[in-house]
Amino acid sequence: MTTNVHEMSLIYRLKWGLSLSGKDKIKAGKELVSWVVGALKKEPPQPRIFTRGIQTVTLIPGDGIGPEISDAVMKIFEAAKAPIQWEERNVTAIQGPGGKWMIPPDAKESMDRNKIGLKGPLKTPIAAGHPSMNLLLRKTFDLYANVRPCVSIEGYKTPYTDVNLVTIRENTEGEYSGIEHVIVDGVVQSIKLITEQASQRIAEYAFEYARNNQRASVTAVHKANIMRMSDGLFLRKCREAAEKHKDVKFTEMYLDTVCLNMVQDPTQFDVLVMPNLYGDILSDLCAGLIGGLGVTPSGNIGANGVAIFESVHGTAPDIAGKDMANPTALLLSAVMMLRHMGLHSHGNNIETACFDTIRDKKVLTKDLGGNSKCSEFTEAICQRVRDMN
Amino acid sequence: MTARSVRSLSGALKPLFSNRCPGVYGAASCNQRQKSTYTPPPARYGGRHTVTLIPGDGIGPELGNHVRELFRFCCVPVDFEVVNVDSSVASEDDINNAIMAIRRNGVALKGNIETNHNLPPSYKSRNNLLRTTLDLYANVMHCQSLPGVRTRHRNIDIMIIRENTEGEYSSLEHENVPGVVECLKIITKTKSLRIADYAFRTARAKGRRRVTAVHKANIMKLGDGLFLECCKEVASGYPEITFDSMIVDNTTMQLVSRPQQFDLMVMPNLYGNVVSNVCAGLVGGPGLVPGANYGEDYAVFETGTRNTGKSIANRNTANPTAMLLASCLLLDHLKLHAYASMIRRAILSTVSETRLHTADLGGQGSTSEVVQSIMNAVQSTGPQTLSI
Numbered sequence: 001m002t003t004n005v006h007e008m009s010l011i012y013r014l015k016w017g018l019s020l021s022g023k024d025k026i027k028a029g030k031e032l033v034s035w036v037v038g039a040l041k042k043e044p045p046q047p048r049i050f051t052r053g054i055q056t057v058t059l060i061p062g063d064g065i066g067p068e069i070s071d072a073v074m075k076i077f078e079a080a081k082a083p084i085q086w087e088e089r090n091v092t093a094i095q096g097p098g099g100k101w102m103i104p105p106d107a108k109e110s111m112d113r114n115k116i117g118l119k120g121p122l123k124t125p126i127a128a129g130h131p132s133m134n135l136l137l138r139k140t141f142d143l144y145a146n147v148r149p150c151v152s153i154e155g156y157k158t159p160y161t162d163v164n165l166v167t168i169r170e171n172t173e174g175e176y177s178g179i180e181h182v183i184v185d186g187v188v189q190s191i192k193l194i195t196e197q198a199s200q201r202i203a204e205y206a207f208e209y210a211r212n213n214q215r216a217s218v219t220a221v222h223k224a225n226i227m228r229m230s231d232g233l234f235l236r237k238c239r240e241a242a243e244k245h246k247d248v249k250f251t252e253m254y255l256d257t258v259c260l261n262m263v264q265d266p267t268q269f270d271v272l273v274m275p276n277l278y279g280d281i282l283s284d285l286c287a288g289l290i291g292g293l294g295v296t297p298s299g300n301i302g303a304n305g306v307a308i309f310e311s312v313h314g315t316a317p318d319i320a321g322k323d324m325a326n327p328t329a330l331l332l333s334a335v336m337m338l339r340h341m342g343l344h345s346h347g348n349n350i351e352t353a354c355f356d357t358i359r360d361k362k363v364l365t366k367d368l369g370g371n372s373k374c375s376e377f378t379e380a381i382c383q384r385v386r387d388m389n
Numbered sequence: 390m391t392a393r394s395v396r397s398l399s400g401a402l403k404p405l406f407s408n409r410c411p412g413v414y415g416a417a418s419c420n421q422r423q424k425s426t427y428t429p430p431p432a433r434y435g436g437r438h439t440v441t442l443i444p445g446d447g448i449g450p451e452l453g454n455h456v457r458e459l460f461r462f463c464c465v466p467v468d469f470e471v472v473n474v475d476s477s478v479a480s481e482d483d484i485n486n487a488i489m490a491i492r493r494n495g496v497a498l499k500g501n502i503e504t505n506h507n508l509p510p511s512y513k514s515r516n517n518l519l520r521t522t523l524d525l526y527a528n529v530m531h532c533q534s535l536p537g538v539r540t541r542h543r544n545i546d547i548m549i550i551r552e553n554t555e556g557e558y559s560s561l562e563h564e565n566v567p568g569v570v571e572c573l574k575i576i577t578k579t580k581s582l583r584i585a586d587y588a589f590r591t592a593r594a595k596g597r598r599r600v601t602a603v604h605k606a607n608i609m610k611l612g613d614g615l616f617l618e619c620c621k622e623v624a625s626g627y628p629e630i631t632f633d634s635m636i637v638d639n640t641t642m643q644l645v646s647r648p649q650q651f652d653l654m655v656m657p658n659l660y661g662n663v664v665s666n667v668c669a670g671l672v673g674g675p676g677l678v679p680g681a682n683y684g685e686d687y688a689v690f691e692t693g694t695r696n697t698g699k700s701i702a703n704r705n706t707a708n709p710t711a712m713l714l715a716s717c718l719l720l721d722h723l724k725l726h727a728y729a730s731m732i733r734r735a736i737l738s739t740v741s742e743t744r745l746h747t748a749d750l751g752g753q754g755s756t757s758e759v760v761q762s763i764m765n766a767v768q769s770t771g772p773q774t775l776s777i
Contacts, residue, residue: 158646159541175557175574180611186578190612192557196568223659224506225514229562230572232506256666260694263645263670277605280638281663288642 055341058110059086062120064315065325070120072327072378073334076353079382081389082338082346087114091122091133103136111141116341117308118334121315138171143300143308144198145205146171146279149336150286153295155359156368160289165269167286168209169279170202171300176276194230194275196237203234203241205301206273210248213339217249218242221258221274221282234275258282262289287312294367297332299340307340309333323373326365328354331381353384432494438723441490441497442469446476447697449500451705452712455760456498459713462764465720465728470494474515476503484515488522497689498719500712501697513560516695521554523689525682526580527587528553528661530693532668532678537741538750540673547668548653550591551661552584553682558658576612576657581619587683588620588655589627595653600624602634603656603664616657641667669694676708676749677740679715681722688722690715701748705755708747710740713763735766 061070077084089107096102111117124132137143145168152163179191203220210218220238224231235252242250255278261268262282266289272282287296293313300308311329319325331354338347357363363380364370432439442457444450453471460467472490474483484502491497502515519525528551534543561573585602592600602620606613617634624632635643637660643650644667656664669678680693692711701707713736720729739745739762746752747759 160645176608178608180609182611186615188576188611188615190574190576190609192572192574194570194572222506223557223662225504226517226558226560227562227572228506228508228510228512228560229564230570232510233568233570235506256662256694257696259641259663259666260670260675263667264674277659280605281641281660284638285641285645285667288645292642292646 054083054085055116056085056087056114057337058107058114058117059088060091060107060117060119060122061088062315063123064121064317064320066120066122066315068321068323068325068374069311069327069330070118072325072374073118073330075378076331076350076381076385077334080346080350080353080385082343082350084338091137093131093133093136101131101136103133103140108140111306111308115305115307116337117306118330118337119308119310120330121311121313123315123317137308138300141302141306141308142172142304143302143306144170144172144201145301146283147209147299147301147336148283148286148296148312150283150290150296152290153358154355155361156291156295158289158291160266163266163286163289165266165286166209166213166215166271167279167283168202168206168271168273169283170198170273170275171279172276173198174276174279176280192227192230192277194233196233199234199237199275200241202273203238204244206238206271207241207245207248210271211245215248215271217251217270219251219253219258219269219272221253221255221272221278223255223278225254231275238273255282259285262286293329294326295328295332297329297336299333299336307337309337309340323375324366325374326367327374327378328358328368349385349388350381353381353388356384357381437466437468438496438725439468439470439494440719440723441487441494442471443474443487443497443499443502444471445474445500445697446503447501447699447702448707449502449697451703451756452707452709453498453500455709455756456712456716459732459760459764460716463728463732463767465725467720467723467725469498474502476505476515479508479512481513481515481518484518488519491519491523491687491689495687496719496722497687498712498716499689499691501691501695503697503699510560510562517558517560519689520682523684523687524554525684525687525689526552526554526583527683528665529591529681529683530665530668530678532665532672532693534672535677535737535740537743538673538677538746540671542648542671545648545668545672547648547651548591548595548597549661549665549668550584550588550653550655551665552580552655552657553661554658555580556658574609574612574659576615578615578619581616581657582623585620585623585655588653589623589630592630592653593627597630597653599631599633599652601640601651601654602632603637603640603654603660604634605637605660606634607636613657620655637663640664644668644671666694674708674749675711676747677710677714679711679718681715681718688719690719690722705757706748707756708749709756709759710736713760731767731770732763734770735763738766739763 059070061067074086087110089110091103091107093101094104122133147168149166150163152161173193173195175192177191177193181189183189206218220235222231222235224235287293296312298310298312311333313329335347335351357380363372363376365372365374365377442453444453457469470490472487474487504514530549532545532547534545555575557574559573559575562570564570588600602617604613604617606617648671669675675694675696678693680691682689692715698707717729717733739759745754745759745762747754
C-alpha cells in the first residue's frame with residue numbers, strides 16, 4: 001500500500017486548521033500555492049486534487065461472477081498501465097451495536113479514504129433479515145445520483161443504433177422512500193417524498209455533468225400534470241439550476257412523451273434528469289435499447305466526493321466460476337471511473353480497445369453471441385491496449 | 390305474447406338475463422353474458438344513439454370533426470352531443486357539464502384536455518377528474534403491428550389493461566414542512582381485485598393465453614404487493630390462462646428487445662402510463678393506437694396515448710387513425726358491429742398505403758387526404774345495411 005500517510009495527515013491538518021511543524025509548514029506552503037494555481041486554472045472538479053501519481057481505488061468484487069470480472073478489469077488496467085492501485089474489500093452486512101445493519105468498518109474506512117470505488121454485482125439474499133447491500137451502500141455514502149450513460153455498441157446489434165444519452169436519476173428519495181402504511185384492511189398508502197434539497201442537489205449535478213462532459217442539453221422528466229406539488233417542486237429546482245447554467249439547454253418533458261419518443265427515436269435525447277421511480281424505469285429502458293444490463297455501465301455519485309461505479313447486472317450464479325462471464329459492463333463502468341478521475345486518455349484507450357474487440361466479433365463471450373471464454377475476451381482487449389501504447 | 394308483456398317479462402327476468410339485444414325484446418333470444426361487463430344501454434331514441442363528444446384541445450377538435458364527417462358519410466345511426474371543455478378557466482363547471490352529459494348518454498368520444506402544470510394544485514387535471522368521477526376503472530389499449538407501417542419490431546400484439554382511477558394518480562399531495570412534499574399512492578384491495586377480474590375476463594373473452602402483471606413489489610412491498618396478491622387470487626379462478634408477473638423496469642427492457650413475448654398485461658396506473666406509451670411507440674406512434682376507458686356504467690373512447698398534439702394543431706397533418714379506430718371501438722360498444730368492421734377495414738386498408746402516411750409515420754400525407762381515402766374505401770366495399 002503506497003498511500004502516503006504523511007501526505008494525507010498533512011492535508012487533514014491543513015483542512016482542519018491544526019498546527020503544523022516547521023518542515024511541514026514549508027511543504028504546506030508549497031501545497032497551498034499549487035492548490036491555488038490549480039483552482040485558478042479551473043480544472044474540472046476532481047475529488048483528489050492534491051495527490052499526484054498512483055491513485056488508490058476501493059474494489060468490491062462482489063458475488064457470483066463478480067470476482068472473475070473484477071480480475072479481468074484489473075488485468076486490462078495493468079495492460080493499459082493505468083495509474084490505479086486496487087484495494088480489495090468485501091461488503092457483507094453485519095449487525096453493528098444497537099442492531100443496526102451496516103457494512104464492515106474496514107470497507108467503509110477504505111471508501112472514505114479513497115473516495116472512489118468499483119463494485120461488482122452483489123447478491124441480495126431473500127429473507128436474510130437485512131436490507132439489500134446496494135441500499136446499505138447507498139445510505140452509508142449518501143449516493144444521491146445514479147448516472148447511466150447509454151451508448152450504442154458497434155458490433156452488438158440491437159434494433160436501435162446511434163443511441164447516445166445519459167440518464168441521471170435521483171437515488172435517495174421519491175417513490176422509493178420505503179414509507180408504506182396499511183390504513184385500513186385492504187387499503188395501502190405508499191408515500192412518495194420529494195424534498196427541495198435533494199431535487200436541488202440532483203439538478204445541480206445534472207447540469208455540472210452536462211457541462212463537464214460537453215453535453216448540449218438537459219431534459220427534466222416529470223409528471224407534474226398529475227403530481228402537481230411533488231413533481232412541480234422537482235421541476236422548479238431544475239429550472240433554477242438551468243438559470244445558473246445558461247450554456248446548457250434545458251427542456252421539460254412528460255414521462256409518457258419521453259417513453260413514446262424514446263422507442264421511436266432515441267437520438268433526440270441527450271441528458272435526462274428525473275426522480276427515483278421514473279429514473280429506474282427509464283434507465284432500464286435505455287439499457288434495453290443498447291443491449292441490456294450486461295453491457296451498460298453505471299456510476300453512483302455521493303456527497304463528500306464519494307463515487308462508486310458498478311455493473312448493474314446480476315450475480316449470474318449459474319455461470320460463476322466457469323470463465324463464461326462478460327466483463328464489459330464492469331469494464332465500461334471502470335472507464336467511467338477513469339473519466340471521473342480525469343484520466344481521460346487511459347479511459348479512452350481501454351474503451352476503444354473494448355469496442356474494437358466487440359466490433360471485430362472474433363472473440364466474444366456467449367451473451368454477446370460468440371463462444372469464447374472470459375479470459376480469451378480479456379486477453380484480446382489487453383493485447384489491443386498494449387498495441388496502443 | 391304481446392310486445393309489451395314480453396318487455397315486462399324481460400324486465401322481471403332482467404337479473405337472470407342481463408343483456409338486452411337492441412331491437413329484439415325477447416328474453417329468450419338473449420345470450421347469457423357475465424353480469425359485471427354489462428353496461429346499461431346508452432341513449433337510444435328512434436333507432437339512433439346519442440353520444441357525447443368532447444373535442445378537447447390541440448388536434449382534438451379537428452379529429453372530432455373528421456369522425457362526425459365519416460359517420461355522416463357512412464350513415465351511422467349516431468348523433469353527437471358536443472360538450473366543450475375550456476381548459477383555460479379555473480372553474481370546473483365545464484367538466485361537470487361534460488360528466489353530466491356522459492351520465493345521460495352513457496358513452497363518449499373524447500379528445501385530450503390540456504393541463505397546464507404550472508398552475509397551482511387546486512387546478513386538477515380535467516381528464517383525471519372525468520375518469521375518477523365516472524369510475525372508468527379500466528383503460529384498455531390494444532397495440533398491434535399494422536401492415537404497411539414500418540417499425541423496428543414486427544408481430545406485436547399486446548393488450549394492456551391499466552387501472553385507471555387510483556394508484557399514483559390519486560392527486561393527494563401535501564407539504565408538511567416547507568421544502569418537503571409528500572405524494573400519496575393509494576392501492577386498495579377492491580379496485581385491484583376489480584381490475585384483475587376485468588383483465589382475466591377480457592383475456593378469456595378474447596382468447597388470450599397469458600396474463601402478465603407488471604409491478605414493483607420488490608421495493609413497494611405493501612402497495613404493489615397487495616396488487617400482485619389480488620392478481621394471483623383472481624388468476625386461480627382461470628386455470629386455462631397462464632399468469633406471471635414481471636417487475637416494471639425489466640418489463641420495459643424486455644419490451645424494447647423482445648416485445649413478442651407479451652400477450653395481455655395488467656398493471657396499476659403509473660406503470661400503465663409508461664408501458665402503454667412504450668408499446669404505442671413500438672407499433673408506430675401515438676397516431677395509430679386507440680384507447681378505451683370502461684367503467685361499470687359508462688365508457689369513454691379516446692386516442693390511446695392521450696396527447697393533445699398542440700404543436701401540430703390545425704395544420705391538417707395529424708394522423709386521424711387513432712381517433713377513427715377509437716370511434717370503431719365506440720361502435721362496437723354500441724353493438725353496431727357491422728358499421729364498426731366496415732369502417733375498420735377501410736382504415737386498415739388506408740394505413741397500409743405508404744403514400745398516404747402522415748408526418749408521424751414518415752410520410753407527407755394530410756389528414757383530409759387520409760379521411761377521403763377511408764371514405765372512398767367504404768364506398769367501394771358498399772354499405773352493408775342489411776346484415777345487422
